[in-house]
Amino acid sequence: MFAVENGLQGDPRLKAISDAIRVIPHFPKTGIMFQDITTLLLDPVAFKHVVDIFVDRYEHMNISLVAGVEARGFIFGPPIALAIGAKFIPLRKPGKLPGKVISEEYELEYGRDRLEMSVEAVKSDERALVIDDLVATGGTLSASISLLERAGAEVVECACVVGLPKFKGQCKLKGKPLYVLVEPSQFDELTTL
Template sequence: MNYKEHIRVIEDFPQAGISFKDITTLLQNGPVYKSAIDALKEKYADIEIDLVAGPEARGFVVGAPLAYALGTGFIPIRKSGKLPYDCIEASYSLEYGKDKLAMHSDAIRPGQKVLIADDLLATGGTIATTVNLIRQLGGEIVGAAFFIELEDLNGRDKLEGIEVFSLMKY
């Protein structure tokens, strides 16, 4: 399936010069959304995976249904201060400052195999921070799956040693 046909591109959002890839048009089309999740499931069906981790917020709409399809658990990676239990945190840089991601301190047992899933790989900062959190708890990362990869931003360079799979590349 040509998933790009189901992505709305919005020029100059959120600022001039940015070509925003809007996945909401894919998500609202049930058969296409299901096909995208099924394509990711097929890619990882023969790999041992204990958990899927997805960073807030669009990583939830990719990671949770993928975890369900694979029959694994799901770990929400949240912004700092959003989780109710004891957490570990890691900072990352944004174009305009810094932010923190958090995960429950008991989300992963050492040696568990974790697949990271998100909607988009851009500069790689959020995903590299997610990798850091997973590794802090002893998780083994088996791959990183995305609907979209923006190749010119070289995000996969921050994920050295991790297999990256994307349904679409821009």
């Protein structure tokens, strides 16, 4: 579900968020239109809009943990977790977490990767929100859901700042809802990420 489908149609905050995202052609490889959220982070008003919209959505859903996907999910997850009174759990690339971890391999649009999570971070029956900057095919979010569910959490929803309409309908999230703030406004023949 996109924010505009959830009563935010015409909300000027969504335009400010969309306008603050820079598109980098042919990065990280030829044919990719990279959605660069670093320019969004340079705009404190647009960045605050992102956090505020997510907080408004999740503050009454009894979320006890927010899981952020490395690395850009680390940017949005902690302020949202603090604002809704939840803990933050980083989902990391291999070899970055100390102690006992579980891992999940997944496919990307241009390769394979793996996420790890600390086993001690999640308590059984916790209500979880997964957050990342962008969703394309849903591989990273699906791996995140698997990790959290293996540890006993209930994933309530996944949330992303940017959703790629090219991949709408192809996203595989194990039946979990997805909430996205904006779609890229300009498209061409290149793949958008």
